[in-house]
Amino acid sequence: MTEKLLISLTVNGERHDDLVVESRHTLVDVLRHRLGLTGTHAGCEHGVCGACTVLLDGAPARACLIFAAQAEGQEIRTVESLAGGGEMNDLQRAFSAHHALQCGFCTPGFLMLAEGFLTERPDATRAEIRELVSASLCRCTGYQTIVDAIEDCARGRRREVGEVR
Amino acid sequence: MSWVGRSAARREDPRLLTGNGRFVDDIRLPRMLHAQFVRSTIAHGTVTGVDLSGTLAVPGVVAAFTAGDLAVDDITAVLDRPLSEFVPTAMPVLARDRVRFVGEPIAIVLAEDPYSVEDGLEAVRVTYEAGMPVLSEEQALAPGAPLVHAAAAGNTLVDVSMFATEGIDDIFAAAHRVVYVRSRTGRQNAVPLETRGAVASWDPRAEQLLVQTCTQVPHQVRTVLAECLGLGERAVRVVVPDMGGGFGQKCVVGREEIAVGAAALRLRRPVKWIEDRRDALTASFLAREQRYDVRAAFDAGGRILALDADVVCDMGAYSCYPFTAGIEPLMASAELPGVYRVPAYRVRGRAVTTNKAPSAPYRGVSRPQIVMVMERVFERAARELGLDPVEIRRRNLITEFPYAGINDVTYDPGSYLESLNLCEQMIREEGWYERQEQAAAEGRFLGIGYSCFSERTGYGSGAFAKRKMAVVPGFDLAEITMDLTGGVTVTTGTMSHGQSHETTLAQIVADRLGLDLAQIKIHQGDTDRITYGFGTFASRSATIGGSAVARAATKLADRLLRLGAYLLETDDVELHDGHVRRRDDHGRALRYRDLAGIAYLKANLLPKDAEPGLTASASFDVHGDGTFSNAAHGAVVELHPGTGRVEFLRYVCVEDCGVAINPQVVEGQCRGGIAQGIAGALFEEVTYDAQGEPSCASFIDYKVPTANEIPDIEIRHLETPCAFTESGAKGAGEGGTIGAPAAVLNAVNDALRPTGVELDDTPIRPETVQRAIGANA
Numbered sequence: 039m040t041e042k043l044l045i046s047l048t049v050n051g052e053r054h055d056d057l058v059v060e061s062r063h064t065l066v067d068v069l070r071h072r073l074g075l076t077g078t079h080a081g082c083e084h085g086v087c088g089a090c091t092v093l094l095d096g097a098p099a100r101a102c103l104i105f106a107a108q109a110e111g112q113e114i115r116t117v118e119s120l121a122g123g124g125e126m127n128d129l130q131r132a133f134s135a136h137h138a139l140q141c142g143f144c145t146p147g148f149l150m151l152a153e154g155f156l157t158e159r160p161d162a163t164r165a166e167i168r169e170l171v172s173a174s175l176c177r178c179t180g181y182q183t184i185v186d187a188i189e190d191c192a193r194g195r196r197r198e199v200g201e202v203r
Numbered sequence: 204m205s206w207v208g209r210s211a212a213r214r215e216d217p218r219l220l221t222g223n224g225r226f227v228d229d230i231r232l233p234r235m236l237h238a239q240f241v242r243s244t245i246a247h248g249t250v251t252g253v254d255l256s257g258t259l260a261v262p263g264v265v266a267a268f269t270a271g272d273l274a275v276d277d278i279t280a281v282l283d284r285p286l287s288e289f290v291p292t293a294m295p296v297l298a299r300d301r302v303r304f305v306g307e308p309i310a311i312v313l314a315e316d317p318y319s320v321e322d323g324l325e326a327v328r329v330t331y332e333a334g335m336p337v338l339s340e341e342q343a344l345a346p347g348a349p350l351v352h353a354a355a356a357g358n359t360l361v362d363v364s365m366f367a368t369e370g371i372d373d374i375f376a377a378a379h380r381v382v383y384v385r386s387r388t389g390r391q392n393a394v395p396l397e398t399r400g401a402v403a404s405w406d407p408r409a410e411q412l413l414v415q416t417c418t419q420v421p422h423q424v425r426t427v428l429a430e431c432l433g434l435g436e437r438a439v440r441v442v443v444p445d446m447g448g449g450f451g452q453k454c455v456v457g458r459e460e461i462a463v464g465a466a467a468l469r470l471r472r473p474v475k476w477i478e479d480r481r482d483a484l485t486a487s488f489l490a491r492e493q494r495y496d497v498r499a500a501f502d503a504g505g506r507i508l509a510l511d512a513d514v515v516c517d518m519g520a521y522s523c524y525p526f527t528a529g530i531e532p533l534m535a536s537a538e539l540p541g542v543y544r545v546p547a548y549r550v551r552g553r554a555v556t557t558n559k560a561p562s563a564p565y566r567g568v569s570r571p572q573i574v575m576v577m578e579r580v581f582e583r584a585a586r587e588l589g590l591d592p593v594e595i596r597r598r599n600l601i602t603e604f605p606y607a608g609i610n611d612v613t614y615d616p617g618s619y620l621e622s623l624n625l626c627e628q629m630i631r632e633e634g635w636y637e638r639q640e641q642a643a644a645e646g647r648f649l650g651i652g653y654s655c656f657s658e659r660t661g662y663g664s665g666a667f668a669k670r671k672m673a674v675v676p677g678f679d680l681a682e683i684t685m686d687l688t689g690g691v692t693v694t695t696g697t698m699s700h701g702q703s704h705e706t707t708l709a710q711i712v713a714d715r716l717g718l719d720l721a722q723i724k725i726h727q728g729d730t731d732r733i734t735y736g737f738g739t740f741a742s743r744s745a746t747i748g749g750s751a752v753a754r755a756a757t758k759l760a761d762r763l764l765r766l767g768a769y770l771l772e773t774d775d776v777e778l779h780d781g782h783v784r785r786r787d788d789h790g791r792a793l794r795y796r797d798l799a800g801i802a803y804l805k806a807n808l809l810p811k812d813a814e815p816g817l818t819a820s821a822s823f824d825v826h827g828d829g830t831f832s833n834a835a836h837g838a839v840v841e842l843h844p845g846t847g848r849v850e851f852l853r854y855v856c857v858e859d860c861g862v863a864i865n866p867q868v869v870e871g872q873c874r875g876g877i878a879q880g881i882a883g884a885l886f887e888e889v890t891y892d893a894q895g896e897p898s899c900a901s902f903i904d905y906k907v908p909t910a911n912e913i914p915d916i917e918i919r920h921l922e923t924p925c926a927f928t929e930s931g932a933k934g935a936g937e938g939g940t941i942g943a944p945a946a947v948l949n950a951v952n953d954a955l956r957p958t959g960v961e962l963d964d965t966p967i968r969p970e971t972v973q974r975a976i977g978a979n980a
Binding site: 063067075076077082083089120134137143144146168175176180183185 | 210212213215216217219220221223224225226228231262317318394395396397398445446447448450479480700701702703867868870871874875877879901902903907909911913915916
């Protein structure tokens with residue numbers, strides 16, 4: 039149970055070498071308590087609530103269902119990577135503008151879920167976004183404003199791409 | 204333009220969106236230990252032995268304590284009522300010998316890391332002598348039932364007959380029609396996404412126990428910590444970081460919060476406890492399991508003549524602090540008549556104790572049920588009397604205010620009729636009645652349901668004293684200080700856990716001082732920073748906390764005006780945009796920072812009678828019956844015969860919470876509240892097997908609805924300002940949850956009309972819908 043492993047993790051573009059972890063240590067625990075990246079939250083530790091969602095090589099994943107050692111060699115992205123130079127990104131701004139968060143505990147998970155999804159599916163419809171949002175739990179908002187925020191962000195990104203073209 | 208009434212961007216958002224919030228589990232202290240609890244595996248019985256030797260041998264485990272080791276006092280919540288009405292029972296911090304529910308804490312294990320503590324738990328050996336569990340109100344009230352608490356005969360903790368109008372039996376005997384509703388609601392978990400948790404540490408320099416915990420009621424946690432641990436209150440400091448929801452589950456004092464305090468004192472090391480989801484679902488505080496037997500007398504015109512109710516609430520194993528097991532039956536008894544003109548009323552409200560995790564307040568407290576029951580009463584009466592269900596409500600709604608209710612409550616003005624009319628109009632104009640006819644012709648089950656209700660908010664000491672609570676929550680305090688840079692820090696006794704108080708309270712202050720939100724800092728959740736407070740529950744914060752904050756800001760404004768008048772050599776000054784200026788000459792003005800500079804650094808320039816510094820404090824209480832928000836909900840559902848699914852086609856809400864300080868925040872409270880109401884109506888129920896083992900230990904077994912189940916909700920606002928809160932606001936935190944179950948249940952029954960089946964219980968399970976349709980298909 040307490041077998042120790044020496045691993046290295048790449049989180050938000052930064053490499054953390056010489057991490058001594060137990061094989062049973064989950065990625066969410068190592069991110070939060072070893073690397074101090076407490077923006078990722080643990081809400082259920084059985085993969086249902088989605089508060090711990092991070093990106094692994096760009097794809098949303100539940101950090102409570104993955105051992106830290108399994109994430110070696112993958113690019114890990116957490117909520118701390120979204121804002122650049124102290125400025126919130128368009129997704130974060132959309133969440134604020136639409137009141138898509140109240141207590142904010144589930145929010146980092148929804149942000150990373152949406153960030154990964156919109157990269158894959160920039161043209162997602164509202165129905166598809168609602169389906170996506172149903173992957174995680176929020177107890178405060180009733181979800182409508184989360185869907186609104188992601189839809190608004192997607193629209194904005196499409197507009198930007200259109201302008202570049 | 205005023206700040207109040209504006210959907211100002213939330214001050215909380217940037218930190219929460221960037222991962223910079225700080226929740227309890229984000230706190231890490233040097234030499235910190237991690238705690239978890241050995242919990243009872245049986246529902247009822249005696250602990251005959253606790254063997255911790257194996258645990259202490261587990262690598263990483265530092266200590267383990269039973270009740271005997273820690274020797275702390277019990278948590279006891281009481282009412283000021285005679286024994287015939289209320290039986291006090293103690294909740295030990297750790298079970299001594301008796302255990303009363305699966306999940307009850309028996310011992311605390313402490314280890315160097317959270318993984319080792321789990322290893323330690325596995326090595327504990329507890330032996331029991333199992334007794335017969337009591338698992339329902341029927342079992343609890345049955346003659347000869349085993350007793351959960353020896354002191355509570357008949358397993359009854361509360362038995363209060365709050366009202367009994369003289370001659371009510373004659374009214375029933377002579378009535379044109381008597382309608383019966385028997386309704387049950389399932390046990391629920393409030394499910395804040397952040398589970399409970401605390402970090403306790405002894406500060407030898409301050410000679411204080413610091414407990415950082417996610418609670419809605421920091422001062423009440425301080426009081427119980429001091430009582431149980433034998434400390435002076437000044438030797439305890441409770442600090443609340445960001446909170447991931449609460450919804451009532453965190454407005455009572457948890458025994459685990461006390462146990463970690465005791466362990467930290469004993470070991471002189473910081474101790475962290477983070478409840479895992481299994482414990483949160485099985486061993487935390489629950490709510491809502493109630494049974495109603497109601498009769499209502501009507502005349503031929505559909506006017507209600509009398510209401511007679513018997514209410515039994517299954518409060519689980521213990522009374523919660525400070526509300527006691529009376530929280531649900533007393534709320535139900537006091538508020539059942541609701542928005543209707545009920546001329547005669549009789550009610551008996553009981554709390555029974557069972558071998559299940561104890562109940563605490565949960566968003567709405569009994570009002571989701573009483574509204575559901577009353578709305579069922581009117582729907583049934585409408586059917587039996589051949590009246591339109593909306594019309595029968597119109598004939599009975601309170602329309603003249605103030606209205607002195609039969610329930611000894613005076614209702615302040617609201618828009619009961621207007622909200623119902625607008626709600627029905629929205630549904631009608633969108634063509635749902637035509638679509639319903641069309642669906643019926645196609646053999647589909649489409650239903651339209653309404654609920655119409657008010658929600659008492661701003662419960663002050665007057666209202667809670669009527670309930671005869673020994674701890675009478677009610678007033679709140681606020682302190683405001685202007686600093687040398689001309690901004691202010693406001694400290695409140697309320698405790699936001701998602702409700703946006705850092706924004707809405709700042710909006711109230713901004714208007715009174717002519718400041719921008721960026722110049723206002725709201726402080727909450729630190730018992731060392733404000734003398735006292737009752738925290739956040741019962742939709743009290745905007746009304747009571749907000750009014751205290753408004754009064755403190757007004758006092759500070761007065762000080763600024765007086766100081767400005769003295770320095771500007773006139774009596775005619777005003778505040779404007781961070782300045783005090785002469786009304787007759789706007790060019791002669793002093794910036795707030797200039798005034799602060801004098802008040803703090805050049806006190807020699809102050810008038811002789813003026814105190815240095817720029818601080819003001821105020822309190823606010825409601826001595827009357829509080830203020831009533833109101834709303835009407837309209838739901839359109841379609842039932843799917845194959846799966847039993849209840850699909851929402853439309854959901855509208857017309858709400859009136861007086862002056863909306865921040866309309867976007869109000870809408871957020873409505874939508875989130877409705878989602879929790881729908882959850883109770885259709886999805887969530889905590890169940891137990893025949894031995895009292897909880898059947899819901901994960902989110903697989905306890906169905907919290909997702910975006911697939913919760914529909915988009917359209918909200919319209921009406922505004923009947925409160926006459927006595929400083930901002931005109933009424934509370935908005937609970938209404939959504941209160942109104943939704945009734946609207947959903949009525950809509951489902953409307954859809955089931957062709958089958959003849961009527962449902963009165965929640966949650967409405969898919970198999971119930973299948974059965975109702977299948978039997979008639």
